[in-house]
Amino acid sequence: MSMHDLELATRPQRRGTDTFDLDIPDGWQQGRGAYGGLPIASLVRAIEQFSDTPDRTLRSFSAELPGPTLVGPAEVRVETIRAGSGQSTLSARLVQGGETRAFAVAVLARPRAPAAATFCELEPPVLRPYRDIPALPGGPFFPVFAQHFEYRTDGPFPFTAGKEARIEGWIKPRHVGSLSCGAHLAAVADAWWPATYSRASAPFLVGTVAYTLQIVGAAEPLDPDAPFAYRARVWVQSEGWFVEQRELWSEDGHLLALNQQTFAIIK
Numbered sequence: 001m002s003m004h005d006l007e008l009a010t011r012p013q014r015r016g017t018d019t020f021d022l023d024i025p026d027g028w029q030q031g032r033g034a035y036g037g038l039p040i041a042s043l044v045r046a047i048e049q050f051s052d053t054p055d056r057t058l059r060s061f062s063a064e065l066p067g068p069t070l071v072g073p074a075e076v077r078v079e080t081i082r083a084g085s086g087q088s089t090l091s092a093r094l095v096q097g098g099e100t101r102a103f104a105v106a107v108l109a110r111p112r113a114p115a116a117a118t119f120c121e122l123e124p125p126v127l128r129p130y131r132d133i134p135a136l137p138g139g140p141f142f143p144v145f146a147q148h149f150e151y152r153t154d155g156p157f158p159f160t161a162g163k164e165a166r167i168e169g170w171i172k173p174r175h176v177g178s179l180s181c182g183a184h185l186a187a188v189a190d191a192w193w194p195a196t197y198s199r200a201s202a203p204f205l206v207g208t209v210a211y212t213l214q215i216v217g218a219a220e221p222l223d224p225d226a227p228f229a230y231r232a233r234v235w236v237q238s239e240g241w242f243v244e245q246r247e248l249w250s251e252d253g254h255l256l257a258l259n260q261q262t263f264a265i266i267k
Contacts, residue, residue: 010038010179039094167230170227207266209264
């Protein structure tokens with residue numbers, strides 16, 4: 001079993017009809033708590049297990065992260081808000097130490113309107129091939145959890161006082177295990193450093209407080225060994241807050257997911 005196993009790190013164990021246990025592992029931290037993608041992917045998996053509707057896949061996922069998820073036991077409680085003929089809306093709450101550390105609402109649904117036009121007006125990022133860019137070796141400025149991901153940047157490096165708050169490059173988990181498309185994308189979307197670091201000249205701490213994921217590609221299993229093309233921009237930063245737009249693309253240029261995050265600058 002790999003120390004980088006994302007499936008194991010986010011695995012919920014069912015305890016009751018609507019309750020799951022989590023064991024938040026050491027080694028996945030960003031600061032005090034686990035990086036946000038770990039509790040987020042855990043909530044996705046608990047919701048998918050509770051719903052038990054394989055014909056309905058994750059389409060939209062919104063989460064608030066009011067506090068850090070710490071190493072150790074946690075509980076997830078899932079509730080169905082409404083289950084219709086083709087769409088289910090559910091909520092999940094991660095509780096630790098008597099406090100809510102993450103709360104999410106998810107939409108799981110079947111494909112709809114097969115006759116409707118399919119298009120994407122976004123152009124994929126223009127990157128050097130994945131294998132032509134060396135993986136970053138890590139270093140003192142990388143958070144602990146970054147050891148579980150491979151980063152190949154083709155855009156600005158962090159803390160270089162650049163003129164744009166943007167990132168472009170390739171990313172993939174070192175070991176995925178068996179994860180649904182939704183949980184896989186949810187974890188990876190949160191794994192890159194914030195694009196605002198490209199404009200910064202020195203490190204500072206930030207935290208995600210709100211996270212929204214829209215899965216727009218075909219809801220089918222992802223190749224666990226395939227990298228994602230990644231692009232992110234911060235368009236505005238004010239009063240110690242910023243909003244970042246992130247994109248995940250397949251290696252052959254298909255848009256898979258859009259992610260928006262609201263960050264607080266901690267210090």
